[in-house]
Amino acid sequence: MTVHKITTPLDDKTIASLKTGNEVLISGIIYTARDAAHKRLVETLEKKEKLPFDLQGQVIYFVGPSPARPGQIIGSAGPTTSYRMDAYSPRLIAAGLKGMIGKGSRSTAVKKAMQQYKAVYFAATGGAGALIARSIKKAEVIAYPELGAEAIRRLEVEDFPVTVINDIYGDDLYHKGKIQYRR
Amino acid sequence: MRQINTNKITSTIARLCQEVNFSLPDDVLDALKRAREKEVSPTGQQILESLLENVRIANTEKIPLCQDTGTAVVFLEIGQDVHITGNNLTEAVNEGIRQGYTEGYLRKSMVSQPFSKRINTGDNTPAVIHTFIVPGDRLKITVLPKGAGSENMTRLGMLTPAQGRQGIIDFVIETVDKAGGNPCPPIIVGIGVGGTAEKTLLLAKQALLRRIGEPSPDTETAQLEEELLGRINDLGIGPQGLGGRITALAVHIEVFPAHIASLPVAVSLQCHSARHREALL
CATH class of the missing domain: 3.30.1330 (60s Ribosomal Protein L30; Chain: A;)
Structure with a gap:
């Protein structure tokens, strides 16, 4: 299977080329956010205030890394379960978010928003945080430092390995994969 | 009656917290290896290979296997012929968690006021502690970091x-x-x-x-x-x-x-x- 190499920020042409099941290597800047940061981002949008980073074409990685040891860039940094962000993701997608990286399936509302506004949901390997950390070349807290592991970080990644779960054509790898191997 | 000081309990738990997050039990590792041989899906095989690679990196570099180093669930099987001396047992366990999670660069995931402010306690305490009184004069401590x-x-x-x-x-x-x-x-x-x-x-x-x-x-x-x-x-x-x-x-x-x-x-x-x-x- 060919591996798609993409660079952030993502444009509509790149998004359209990605299909459910594709293996993708992401390079460039991605932003971390999980439960608490999502709540704040959406509250900021509701208040029509400025977000800590420009969402246009960006990718959010659902992760709360473990602390880096001295000399390390980041600690363990695998994906967290995505459905907890379902309450917030449609709002961020409507505001320009193009990609999300997590694990586990998404709600119908999120999938609809992805089709409507052209965004993609990727999965990274859950529980492989030590391995995944190797593709993170730089990490910097840019917002909500008081949230600790849940702060928003700007990550510079190189060939960050993910799989396309939901594309803009309505396909879902969790569904397809299960059907293929179910007996 | 055999005496066990809470200092010993604290230092043991601090050590276990670190060891447990950097390596898998042998039986789990063996099961993952067998799974890689048995899995028929190419994607599945690739994932299992990544997980084994992840274990190798965590072991050698002392990076947590998973960033979610869990709620610290601690089982204490206390022999009925043991007398625990020193400090408050619950506090001794939490001190072990505090030291282990801080010194091991493990993630602190516990929040107080869970339905309102959700403020991180900063040291992954409190642990969830289950105590059992059993025959004998030993104390068995089990640390199970449970990811959410x-x-x-x-x-x-x-x-x-x-x-x-x-x-x-x-x-x-x-x-x-x-x-x-x-x-x-x-x-x-x-x-x-x-x-x-x-x-x-x-x-x-x-x-x-x-x-x-x-x-x-x-x-x-x-x-x-x-x-x-x-x-x-x-x-x-x-x-x-x-x-x-x-x-x-x-x-x-x-x-x-x-x-x-x-x-x-x-x-x-x-x-x-x-x-x-x-x-x-």
Whole structure:
């Protein structure tokens, strides 16, 4: 299977080329956010205030890394379960978010928003945080430092390995994969 | 009466917290290796290979296997001939957690005021502590860092006696199927049957500590474990939920008598990063 190499920020042409099941290597800047940061981002949008980073074409990685040891860039940094962000993701997608990286399936509302506004949901390997950390070349807290592991970080990644779960054509790898191997 | 000082308990727990997050128990590692040989899905094989590579990196570089270093669940099996001296036992355990999670660069994931402000306690305390008084003059400490991805998929069913064995099968299969990729398969499925609601949940959690490859000593229960493992792996969920034949590495059932009106069943799912470590003082 060919591996798609993409660079952030993502444009509509790149998004359209990605299909459910594709293996993708992401390079460039991605932003971390999980439960608490999502709540704040959406509250900021509701208040029509400025977000800590420009969402246009960006990718959010659902992760709360473990602390880096001295000399390390980041600690363990695998994906967290995505459905907890379902309450917030449609709002961020409507505001320009193009990609999300997590694990586990998404709600119908999120999938609809992805089709409507052209965004993609990727999965990274859950529980492989030590391995995944190797593709993170730089990490910097840019917002909500008081949230600790849940702060928003700007990550510079190189060939960050993910799989396309939901594309803009309505396909879902969790569904397809299960059907293929179910007996 | 044998005396054990709480300082010893604190230092042991601090050490266990670190060791447990950097390496997997042998039985879990062996099960993952066997899974890689048995899995037929190419994507599944690739994921299992990544997980084994992840274990190697975590071991050598002392990076947590998973960034979710969990709620610290601590089991204390205290011999009835042991006298614990020194400080407050609960505080001694929490001090061990505090030291282990700080010195080991482990993630602090506990928040106070969980339904309102959700303020991080900063040191991963408090631990969830289960104490058992057992015969003898030893103290067995088990640390189980439980990640929330799998913990959030826990289910309790207060079944009726009429639902019986088939009711348990249906409940477990439904639980695993609904959870899909969320609990990070391949999983270990811990099941409690009997007792009261809280007893069966605790049994399900304790079932996760049993070594993989050791079936229940009760033949009837062992048969149910085997049948459930087959049924679960026929669901097709596979490693990380991307499709495959290895959804679970093991099914462990712990049984306790139940009230004439009850058939409680609890399902506790454990991700593939099945970390637990014991020490005997």
